[in-house]
Amino acid sequence: MSSEMATAPAGGGGGGSASATHPRFSGRSLQRWELALVVVLAGTLVFGAAESPVFLTTPTIFYTGLNIGLIAIMALPLTMIVVTGEIDLSVAAMLGLSCTVFGYAFGHGIDVYLAMLIALAVGVVGGALNGFLITRLGLPSIAVTIGTLTMFRGIAEVILGQNEVTGFPNSLLVVAPIGGTQMAWTFAIFLVLAVIYGVILHWSPIGRSIYAIGLNKETAFFSGIRVTRIKFCLYVISGAICAMVGVLYALQNNAARYDAGTGLELNVVAVVLFGGVSIFGGRGTIIGVVLSVLVVGCFDEVLTLINVSQEEQNIVFGVLLLISVLVPNGADGYHRLRRRLQRGRTGVAAPTAAPP
Amino acid sequence: MNAAAGAPVRIAPAVRSHRLAETLARFRGLAIAAVILIVFGATSIKNPSFAHSTSIQEILTGAALFILLAVGETVVIVTRNVDLSVGSTLGLSAFEVGQLYTHHPHTSVAVALLVGIAIGAACGAVIGLITTVARVPSLVVTLAALYIIRGYVNVIGSGIQIEPSSVPTSFQSIGYSSILGVPWLFVIVIAVALVAAYGMRTFRAGRELYAIGSNPEAAALAGIPVARRVFGAFVISGALAGLGGALFLAEYATVDATGGSGYELLVVAAVVVGGVAIFGGSGNVIGAALGAILLQVINQSLVAVRVSPFWDSAIAGALLLAAIAFDRLLSTRATRAMRAKGGATYVE
Numbered sequence: 001m002s003s004e005m006a007t008a009p010a011g012g013g014g015g016g017s018a019s020a021t022h023p024r025f026s027g028r029s030l031q032r033w034e035l036a037l038v039v040v041l042a043g044t045l046v047f048g049a050a051e052s053p054v055f056l057t058t059p060t061i062f063y064t065g066l067n068i069g070l071i072a073i074m075a076l077p078l079t080m081i082v083v084t085g086e087i088d089l090s091v092a093a094m095l096g097l098s099c100t101v102f103g104y105a106f107g108h109g110i111d112v113y114l115a116m117l118i119a120l121a122v123g124v125v126g127g128a129l130n131g132f133l134i135t136r137l138g139l140p141s142i143a144v145t146i147g148t149l150t151m152f153r154g155i156a157e158v159i160l161g162q163n164e165v166t167g168f169p170n171s172l173l174v175v176a177p178i179g180g181t182q183m184a185w186t187f188a189i190f191l192v193l194a195v196i197y198g199v200i201l202h203w204s205p206i207g208r209s210i211y212a213i214g215l216n217k218e219t220a221f222f223s224g225i226r227v228t229r230i231k232f233c234l235y236v237i238s239g240a241i242c243a244m245v246g247v248l249y250a251l252q253n254n255a256a257r258y259d260a261g262t263g264l265e266l267n268v269v270a271v272v273l274f275g276g277v278s279i280f281g282g283r284g285t286i287i288g289v290v291l292s293v294l295v296v297g298c299f300d301e302v303l304t305l306i307n308v309s310q311e312e313q314n315i316v317f318g319v320l321l322l323i324s325v326l327v328p329n330g331a332d333g334y335h336r337l338r339r340r341l342q343r344g345r346t347g348v349a350a351p352t353a354a355p356p
Numbered sequence: 357m358n359a360a361a362g363a364p365v366r367i368a369p370a371v372r373s374h375r376l377a378e379t380l381a382r383f384r385g386l387a388i389a390a391v392i393l394i395v396f397g398a399t400s401i402k403n404p405s406f407a408h409s410t411s412i413q414e415i416l417t418g419a420a421l422f423i424l425l426a427v428g429e430t431v432v433i434v435t436r437n438v439d440l441s442v443g444s445t446l447g448l449s450a451f452e453v454g455q456l457y458t459h460h461p462h463t464s465v466a467v468a469l470l471v472g473i474a475i476g477a478a479c480g481a482v483i484g485l486i487t488t489v490a491r492v493p494s495l496v497v498t499l500a501a502l503y504i505i506r507g508y509v510n511v512i513g514s515g516i517q518i519e520p521s522s523v524p525t526s527f528q529s530i531g532y533s534s535i536l537g538v539p540w541l542f543v544i545v546i547a548v549a550l551v552a553a554y555g556m557r558t559f560r561a562g563r564e565l566y567a568i569g570s571n572p573e574a575a576a577l578a579g580i581p582v583a584r585r586v587f588g589a590f591v592i593s594g595a596l597a598g599l600g601g602a603l604f605l606a607e608y609a610t611v612d613a614t615g616g617s618g619y620e621l622l623v624v625a626a627v628v629v630g631g632v633a634i635f636g637g638s639g640n641v642i643g644a645a646l647g648a649i650l651l652q653v654i655n656q657s658l659v660a661v662r663v664s665p666f667w668d669s670a671i672a673g674a675l676l677l678a679a680i681a682f683d684r685l686l687s688t689r690a691t692r693a694m695r696a697k698g699g700a701t702y703v704e
Contacts, residue, residue: 140634142634143676146624146676147674148673151673151674151677154671155670158670262618266499270503313507315507322497
């Protein structure tokens with residue numbers, strides 16, 4: 001707010017202590033990262049067009065959306081959770097559990113819409129369990145959600161075993177693009193949710209509270225923000241949305257299996273972090289995550305078109321993830337080094353002279 | 357400057373909390389050991405053939421690799437970092453040692469193990485360097501490393517499977533032969549765990565790992581070379597994952613590009629069940645090893661009592677949640693007790 005504070009972290013320190021980071025400064029550094037993502041996205045599009053003649057055609061839009069859509073939807077609730085400084089590793093396991101419950105209920109003759117509701121209810125209960133353990137008992141979210149990850153997947157395995165449920169009503173399958181367009185259903189849902197999430201996170205009091213919690217939990221608490229209640233709600237919403245993704249997974253593949261989406265949690269986390277959301281909380285934007293989704297989706301599509309295998313694409317993905325933390329921190333590191341060198345030239349001479 | 361005045365005041369509470377942490381950790385280890393015995397006993401009553409040396413051997417062999425990875429993970433987690441790359445590193449090392457044997461069938465067992473360790477240590481060193489020099493969160497670095505290393509294994513190993521015929525029997529025998537009824541695999545792993553436990557308890561560098569995990573800033577101000585120690589922790593974790601890769605090959609005699617996939621979260625789960633605090637500063641290697649054994653005992657017990665093995669991960673997850681909730685309860689009680697006790701001594 002005050003203008004003299006804006007000059008304090010001149011040149012871009014900010015990496016050291018989150019509490020000292022001025023909001024205006026962090027906003028500026030984030031814009032820089034989002035700009036970088038736009039450049040990377042443009043680069044990907046140019047590279048794709050140069051490498052494959054079919055890249056810039058309409059089916060690509062559909063397949064890109066189809067492949068990244070489910071991960072993208074789960075990235076939104078996770079973004080808010082990471083901004084509060086917590087994490088949820090149980091997202092993909094919740095996908096699997098809800099997919100299983102949905103398939104099991106449908107397979108036992110329950111009406112398909114009722115089955116969806118049951119699956120969503122499971123998501124709410126699972127999210128509430130996470131939220132209860134993390135906010136009420138004060139347990140570390142990373143350990144809790146590794147536990148619920150294992151447990152959700154385990155319960156799914158108990159329910160369906162090695163069976164597969166299929167034969168969902170044709171009218172509900174979301175395999176084809178939305179009529180007349182090249183938009184995949186899951187991707188369209190992602191975009192709508194992204195707008196809602198963007199508005200809540202960036203233009204609402206709740207959103208400001210979420211950032212405040214991530215920057216300093218104690219300060220947020222003493223400012224009258226209901227820290228535990230907000231966190232609890234975020235986990236419940238995350239559970240519900242991941243359960244919805246589980247239903248979409250079943251409808252997109254016309255198959256419900258207990259191992260649906262196994263291992264996707266790390267992909268979702270990676271997409272969120274690549275979008276410039278700080279793992280320590282308090283920093284990150286929905287725009288960044290949307291751009292990250294687009295970059296990752298397009299990159300995967302280009303690499304698939306030029307016959308790079310899915311496994312090999314992971315290298316590129318890992319390198320991108322590494323760059324996403326190294327570049328912003330690299331600037332900090334450079335300034336730190338320069339400061340230290342300057343200090344070395346002027347200040348350190350006296351102390352070193354003292355001992356014999 | 358005023359170290360002489362500050363020292364006694366500072367040491368007194370440190371010793372007390374140190375002793376308390378030790379007692380808690382020991383209590384914790386005993387608790388897990390008791391749970392292991394209860395599960396084992398209950399299973400044996402239900403299915404008498406379970407209380408037999410073969411099933412014990414199976415448990416020990418099955419747990420061995422996880423114990424090894426859990427030891428390395430403990431060293432890292434105690435410093436308030438995390439290593440998610442262990443599964444991929446294990447896969448890389450297993451595959452490379454397999455390749456070594458395919459091209460040079462007469463390599464000695466010791467050399468093969470050393471190659472595995474070296475590959476893992478190299479991975480750990482790169483991760484440690486990036487984490488400490490660039491000061492970026494280890495969660496992100498090791499997550500990226502997980503993808504990069506696994507991707508690399510897939511590139512060099514696409515379509516290739518190391519066959520048992522190319523792994524010499526002298527090497528494979530580590531996996532199946534035993535000494536006095538204890539599998540060799542387990543002997544190696546326990547030796548590593550004991551050395552690590554002794555080192556972390558006794559050596560100055562080991563204690564410094566705990567100091568870093570308890571409070572990184574305070575540790576740095578106290579003159580502890582934080583970056584060097586954290587780097588060392590990642591090298592140890594990588595080296596043990598590399599050794600794990602070589603032992604993986606010895607145990608299964610066959611490996612493809614997917615060896616060790618998904619181990620990382622299981623290892624973190626075992627470590628946390630074993631009483632190592634996820635935010636560093638407390639817990640020990642023996643607890644983590646017992647945590648890994650407990651998960652394995654439950655796994656084998658389900659098979660023995662003919663409960664569907666599908667229950668395995670549901671129970672493991674519930675157990676993990678119970679373990680951290682229990683820890684929380686214990687530590688709040690302990691803090692309260694310590695405060696009360698501290699107050700009393702002050703009045704005296």
